[in-house]
């Protein structure tokens with residue numbers, strides 16, 4: 169190592185590295201500087217801070233060695249302790265934490281395996297792949313059949329790979345680490361007691377923070393200064409992140425070591441977000457709990473397992489069957505909560521190249537939180553199956569109700585239509601076409617409200633393997649433009665809404681005949697027959713929605729807004745619909761058996777690496 173003047177490099181140092189309170193000297197390793205893995209160091213008093221090159225002549229401090237502390241046991245803080253927007257020079261002087269070492273060591277020893285003395289070749293390779301934000305190398309390294317990197321290896325400052333990726337805001341890499349490193353600790357702590365979520369929040373990396381929380385990261389951990397991720401995002405003035413964290417229901421009363429809650433660290437803009445959040449939760453939850461009530465509620469909380477896996481569920485009964493798998497009623501053994509579990513056959517999905525559909529829809533639904541769309545809570549996989557754990561809708565699907573009741577009165581159908589229109593509106597806003605609207609994909613919740621359930625596997629070309637029995641039923645739900653195979657847009661959903669409405673009030677789909685070719689011909693050219701007994705507005709709505717030319721169809725110009733303004737819906741308060749205030753038809757709830765079979769017994773245990781892993785599948789909603 170040679171001494172170099174700081175000025176020779178300072179122009180390349182990034183904000184963090186330059187914001188040191190006192191830099192005594194700079195040491196540069198010129199050999200390393202020749203290649204990409206350049207390390208230099210600067211001295212700050214008795215501490216030596218490592219500086220690392222990040223893409224193209226920028227340098228950042230990645231950690232700190234106190235010269236008289238054994239690096240293995242080093243309690244120096246990492247660069248991540250610096251708080252954006254808190255740039256007093258002293259805030260960046262990296263103080264040694266004051267908490268009891270013994271205590272922390274004992275906690276670490278219980279929770280995490282001791283880090284190996286020196287990093288293995290695989291650990292180093294993974295470190296550099298992450299540093300270079302090289303996703304394909306990361307995936308190669310962690311999926312290699314040879315020796316694997318240690319998922320929770322602790323680098324300088326006790327930062328794990330996930331800490332590093334989270335701090336840098338590397339979304340895809342963080343996702344890959346979570347997906348492929350089975351025993352990864354989402355809530356690992358570094359020397360500052362910071363978890364990856366702290367670091368993502370500190371740096372305002374919203375998507376990484378969302379990924380971590382959705383993958384099961386604790387929402388309220390405190391770091392060495394008593395700060396939660398919410399405190400850190402308030403300090404950083406990251407208003408969207410604060411807003412999002414608040415939507416997950418964190419504990420906003422936690423005080424840091426200076427006795428400040430997150431809100432007290434916020435600026436005016438963020439304080440306003442807190443006020444809106446508090447108003448909303450007070451309305452939803454009623455008067456707030458006393459401190460002691462809050463504490464006992466917190467204590468009573470079931471501890472959240474680190475990873476959700478088949479182990480936690482028992483299968484109670486089948487609920488339905490789709491083209492690619494079955495849906496079962498399952499119970500989470502820890503919480504007692506009932507869910508619908510969709511099991512997809514990996515081999516079928518992979519062999520038909522449908523993984524991308526499954527994943528895209530999983531990603532979309534993992535972000536959607538809508539009153540009339542089923543929510544995805546967890547996704548995991550075993551060697552043979554992909555599992556989606558969804559809201560359980562005990563009212564059954566509309567196809568089953570129609571097969572028993574034949575048809576519904578217009579008033580009952582209207583409630584379902586209003587609710588489905590709002591669900592489609594939400595999907596269209598996100599540029600998603602549902603394409604598979606049919607009675608089988610609409611389930612009823614405990615109060616009888618209509619909920620869309622399907623993950624879009626039945627997209628064009630996917631559903632060619634119709635079983636003979638359901639063949640015509642499925643064809644009846646094909647729009648003319650889909651049959652022509654000349655491409656289709658959002659309007660296809662409005663056509664299918666017309667088919668659904670027709671079937672609900674007439675008892676069979678429009679143009680229906682049991683002859684497949686005749687049915688296809690009818691959809692394209694046949695005369696639309698509407699029973700005279702329907703109301704004028706209903707007949708009008710059917711005609712407008714079943715318009716063959718998508719450009720002339722209701723909804724073609726202004727999408728859902730146009731459909732909502734149709735005369736049939738006159739007097740509907742759409743905000744009340746969204747608040748689930750329409751009175752749906754009452755449903756008899758099924759009896760649920762108490763006896764279940766362990767999910768693992770039925771479908772095999774967690775993914776063991778013996779088959780193809782579907783990347784990016786795992787998901788935990790908070």
Ligand SMILES: Nc1ncnc2c1ncn2[C@@H]1O[C@H](COP(=O)(O)OP(=O)(O)OP(=O)(O)O)[C@@H](O)[C@H]1O
Pocket residue numbers: 487488489490491492493495508510542558559560561562564565604608609611621622623624625626
């Ligand atoms: N969340 C749920 N709650 C209760 N029952 C459900 C739920 N989701 C699905 N079902 C039942 O399972 C059946 C099949 O589900 P789903 O339509 O999602 O499967 P699928 O494989 O996507 O089918 P396809 O692709 O053929 O439409 C539904 O018709 C319904 O009866």
